[in-house]
Amino acid sequence: MAELNLVLLGPPGSGKGTQGERLNEDLRLPYYATGDILRGAVRDETELGRTAKEYMDRGDLVPDEVIVGVIADRIDSSEALDGFILDGFPRTTPQAEALDAKLSELGRGVTAVLLIDVSDDEVVRRLGGRRTCEENGHVFHVEFEPPKQEGVCDIDGSPLIIRDDDKPDVIRKRLATYHEKTEPLVAYYEAKGVLERVDGAREPGEVTDELRGILAAVGS
Numbered sequence: 001m002a003e004l005n006l007v008l009l010g011p012p013g014s015g016k017g018t019q020g021e022r023l024n025e026d027l028r029l030p031y032y033a034t035g036d037i038l039r040g041a042v043r044d045e046t047e048l049g050r051t052a053k054e055y056m057d058r059g060d061l062v063p064d065e066v067i068v069g070v071i072a073d074r075i076d077s078s079e080a081l082d083g084f085i086l087d088g089f090p091r092t093t094p095q096a097e098a099l100d101a102k103l104s105e106l107g108r109g110v111t112a113v114l115l116i117d118v119s120d121d122e123v124v125r126r127l128g129g130r131r132t133c134e135e136n137g138h139v140f141h142v143e144f145e146p147p148k149q150e151g152v153c154d155i156d157g158s159p160l161i162i163r164d165d166d167k168p169d170v171i172r173k174r175l176a177t178y179h180e181k182t183e184p185l186v187a188y189y190e191a192k193g194v195l196e197r198v199d200g201a202r203e204p205g206e207v208t209d210e211l212r213g214i215l216a217a218v219g220s
């Protein structure tokens with residue numbers, strides 16, 4: 001199989017994480033979700049985590065130089081020789097340029113950018129309804145996956161909270177940041193001929209099927 005160096009693109013709440021995990025299982029390629037990497041660093045209180053936390057708490061992007069180093073180490077590792085799936089990186093044009101520079105240094109390039117397109121209204125509906133278990137991070141949704149008892153985790157009985165990231169003013173800020181900083185990447189990758197656009201306002205299974213079809217075509 002040809003090398004598959006993939007980037008998942010889309011607003012917060014587009015379902016990129018779900019799709020990334022499915023592709024990870026399908027393709028057996030390492031899945032690098034920047035949000036998970038940073039949240040892990042925050043939890044472990046590493047130096048990266050302390051720096052990142054200040055920005056994330058405000059709904060701002062973590063500065064390019066911090067995140068570029070983290071990702072460059074991973075795509076240059078032996079597990080990523082056949083490819084990788086990036087989620088949450090690149091998020092800005094300078095990050096995309098840094099990624100291109102790193103890949104070209106390795107004699108590689110981005111194979112495909114999968115844009116999962118979702119409207120702002122749908123993002124607010126999806127993220128604003130999310131409730132997270134305080135103890136173990138189990139996720140529910142007031143509309144799509146309500147807990148049996150309001151405000152209580154079905155699995156372990158812990159209180160359900162609204163994560164800072166899912167609060168209405170932070171969602172609006174994240175969307176504004178996406179439109180300003182990340183959306184220009186659509187044109188950037190379109191110009192390189194690697195952009196694949198998928199309608200994300202459908203059932204996750206339908207989105208996965210379409211992505212599989214696209215990857216079967218680009219990977220062969």
Ligand SMILES: [Zn+2]
Nearest residue numbers: 133138153156
């Ligand atoms: Zn729980």
